[in-house]
Amino acid sequence: MSIERRNFPQFFITAPAPCPYLPGMLERKVFTHLVGADARGLNTQLSQGGFRRSQNIAYRPACEGCQACVSVRVPVNTFTQSRSFRRVMERNADLQSQVVKPKASSEHYSLFRGYIDARHGDGGMADMTVLDFAAMVDDSFVDNRLVEYRLAGEDGALIAAVLIDILGDGISMIYSFYEPDFASRSLGTYMILDNIERVRRLGLPYLYLGYWVNGSRKMDYKARFMPQERLTPNGWDLVRR
Template identity: 60%
Template sequence: MTQHSRDTPQFYLTAPSPCPYLPGKEERKVFTHLVGDRAPALNDLLTHGGFRRSQSIAYRPACEACRACVSVRVVVEDFAPTRSMRRIEQRNADVSAEMRAAVPSSEQYSIFRGYLDERHRDGGMADMTVLDYAMMVEDSHVETRMVEYRLMSDAPATRRGVGPLIAVGLTDVLSDGLSMVYSFFDPEYEDRSLGTLMILDHIGRAKRMGLPYVYLGYWVRGSRKMDYKSRFLPQERLMSQGWVRAEM
């Protein structure tokens, strides 16, 4: 094998499959492997080009007649929470967040399993076992962290890091931001808007870390599943001419 072939990523195209976001449409993806010492730099480069990471794979949509999937990243320094976002933060003042090593646990999987069964029972991840979950967390050649969210109380037994786990975020640390790979929460606490809380926490966390962006993945206009991402403003959206700032 030549040096060139070892150092140059190889890209592949998937066969068409039903689109999970827009009914009646098909999707295709282009993907490559993220392995070895060059994986972190390659992941940074590809993320800037609209790719997402799943385990040791980087992928992006490559649909022939559709460009609905748009990569979005929140501009951390200029972000201003809406009134409803501030209410969500106040409602969850009793929730603590801790970033830790990407190590799977049975406690996490219990939340993950309940989340899939309640919210995505017909999705592609519905049959994931505890071993599949462990692979999702551990199969990474880039800097990956878990952010655990726990419900606290005044009781000594629920000090920081010990209260009941209610939400988890799997996050990559990039050179210019945090990339939210996957997040999930206990459906019992759905009324707390924990999905929004986790994004707000990541924005604050990125600001403290001196990172300019939080990458949210793909926003799909017309998809109710993805509409929430457009509320975190200002943000930049990856268009044909590059990253374009959006204020509304």
């Protein structure tokens, strides 16, 4: 996918650092800033070119001798739920979802903190403070939203949430987190399935899932959502199984 070069931003490359997905490997990233009036359109163009967003930065891997990170997106109009996916939807039929403005609250941070401590205590987000979390959610020049998932009833407890970007051709799932005590609900999978349906309702073609990393167990789940398109040097290739 070619990127329009009008008002083309300046790109930078990070220094090599240990890869968080493949032991013994080093990662480098090429990145640019998503700021100003062009940020929304540029976010769509760069997503089509395999970039991901983190706050006001768009980045993609630029590792020497390694192409394990592959950008993937689900063409929602041809996606069909497997039997296991239908069971996930049934287990979560009692949840109520709501799309809200991306404004971090103590409730959101408490959910995020519990998720990180239980699931990713040694990861790159383990040291995020409430101010760091607020910056991740609040500070953006793009069109983004939070999707909240609450238990039905008077309590309406928040048990999952995902930060999404609205793109010109779909939705990009930026970061999801959920209550680890509800692991049996497969909430991570459910949020992907729910947003596939959200993209369909918007009349747009794609749900962007970020990077599938060949050889990383952490990212194996993304390969389950078939058919999907994977970005290659020759463009987006459709993979059915």
